[in-house]
Amino acid sequence: MRTLVVNPANGVAGDMLMAGLAHATGSATALAGLLEPLTVRGWCTLDLHEVTRSSVRALRCEVKLGRDAPVLSLEELRWWVTELMGASQGAEIALRALDLLGESEEEVHGGGIHLHELASVDTLADLVGVAHLCTVAGIDAVSIMPVGVRFGAFPMAHGQLPLPGPAVASLLARAGLTITATPGAESVTPTGAALLAALAQVFPQAAAIGTIDGVGYGAGARDIAGLANVCQVMVLADAGVGFARATVESVGVIETYLDDVSGEALGAFVEESLSAGALDAYLVPATGKKSRPGVLLTVLVNPIDVDRMVEKVQRALATPGVRFRLQQRQRLIPRFVEVYVENRAVTVKVTSAGAKPEFEDLRRVSGETGIPIGELHDRVMARFRGAESNV
Structure with a gap:
């Protein structure tokens, strides 16, 4: 099992989380390829470069909007998530974050959903970027440390609003995330909060136990004296045998x-x-x-x-x-193994309690090949055991 550990003690934004993941996994190339359909349209450019924040080396990820960048509605953002990511688990993360953003805006302001500053291509890039990098890293579970929020006031589209912003407070509350609060400037953006909330809902929660497979620091825009303006990200690999742990x-x-x-x-x-x-x-x-x-x-x-x-x-x-x-x-927490029968894939779900083919896959392949489900089950498990014995 691979666990994503996010430490947003000094705050989090979508671009900080994306940069931290890219830094921890060395996946900058994958990120550039994902966003290419947006960059070729002139909607944005992606700039990844190393910076220092309070003596900590970190990766800064800037999605710079082009002159032709459109304002996107919630439905258009959804369409683009699916267009860029297909039906992967990463798409589920990004779409869940969008749902949470829309729900929090409606809860806070009422009268329909108005994304304002969030209705932009850089929001789309942050959402799909984080989601895609989780897929690239093979994340199975998450562990989110307390979120460092600052309180005060901040000018936004609706006027002078309290910090943390109402949408941020709503998102953190809905996800049940632990916070630490101190006075200061904005440290958590709605996109950052929505992504943390989506990760907490899509993945099971796990203890931060394992060997460190990668560490990254995603930098914020400001270099603040006495404060490392970074979001720390770690990817942990299960130190145990091939079976996943239980989660409560x-x-x-x-x-x-x-x-x-x-x-x-x-x-x-x-x-x-x-x-x-x-x-x-x-x-x-x-x-x-x-x-x-x-x-x-x-x-x-x-x-x-x-x-x-x-x-x-x-x-x-x-x-x-x-x-x-x-x-x-x-x-x-299961792991999944694909077994091929008659050149058709059947997914086998594996836990410490045993292994079992997914019934919907059995039914689909049975319908396509005419092989009875019982016989197909036995053939799948025979091939699974043979594959496992060779690992």
């Missing part, structure tokens, strides 16, 4: 008993809740008041999604009483 995390558990909802509506709701971001949803037969048969609906969600999903349960199923709580769960 908090989940929201939502429950309600239903005895007056049709089976069709219940089945549809389970699918809708999973599509809306639930971690899991299931129905258990139960008997309620007056010995009426019914079902117990349970929905597992990320802690920040509890309120939203409770409202969805109540509105969709017309049930006034919904229970919810936060609960700990231990989860084995």
